[in-house]
Amino acid sequence: MSDLGEIVKKSIKEKGLPLIEEAKTKLPLYVSVRELPLRFQFGTAKIQKFFEGLKEGKVYMTQCKKCGEKFFPPQADCPKCRESDMDWIPLRGEGELLTCTMIIVKPSTYAHYDNYVVAIAQMKEGVKVLAWLKIDDPRKIKPKMKVRLTTVEREPEGFITYGFVPI
Numbered sequence: 673m674s675d676l677g678e679i680v681k682k683s684i685k686e687k688g689l690p691l692i693e694e695a696k697t698k699l700p701l702y703v704s705v706r707e708l709p710l711r712f713q714f715g716t717a718k719i720q721k722f723f724e725g726l727k728e729g730k731v732y733m734t735q736c737k738k739c740g741e742k743f744f745p746p747q748a749d750c751p752k753c754r755e756s757d758m759d760w761i762p763l764r765g766e767g768e769l770l771t772c773t774m775i776i777v778k779p780s781t782y783a784h785y786d787n788y789v790v791a792i793a794q795m796k797e798g799v800k801v802l803a804w805l806k807i808d809d810p811r812k813i814k815p816k817m818k819v820r821l822t823t824v825e826r827e828p829e830g831f832i833t834y835g836f837v838p839i
């Protein structure tokens with residue numbers, strides 16, 4: 673049971689209702705006593721090339737053939753000119769660190785991972801990429817440091833994703 677679950681239990685015991693105070697606004701909040709595990713899903717038919725690329729060790733962005741707008745994560749449709757004619761461009765992987773943060777207090781679904789660094793880097797191709805930065809000692813992180821975007825295996829699940837490593 674989560675901390676929130678404990679708070680709700682306490683509230684029911686004291687007030688007979690699962691009413692709590694919202695942390696920021698202090699307004700009353702009704703909290704369902706049921707905890708719902710959710711598994712996020714989305715269709716990949718139009719961006720399948722991205723996942724095939726990951727299997728081949730490539731990280732793709734898309735670029736609208738009409739207006740030149742670049743997208744990462746890749747999009748199959750350009751929201752600017754409503755075209756679906758995209759170039760698929762593999763990122764060479766060279767980027768410059770813009771910002772990052774180390775996650776120590778994790779969402780419950782990420783609790784099984786060691787502390788991790790979430791970073792945003794400016795890639796040479798002109799897109800910004802958000803990904804985990806794998807670094808043995810976070811004290812080595814410097815502003816504007818060069819990072820490489822690469823495919824990585826996320827343990828313990830073992831699925832292929834992408835991430836940064838220092839250059």
Ligand SMILES: [Zn+2]
Nearest residue numbers: 736739750753
């Ligand atoms: Zn466009």
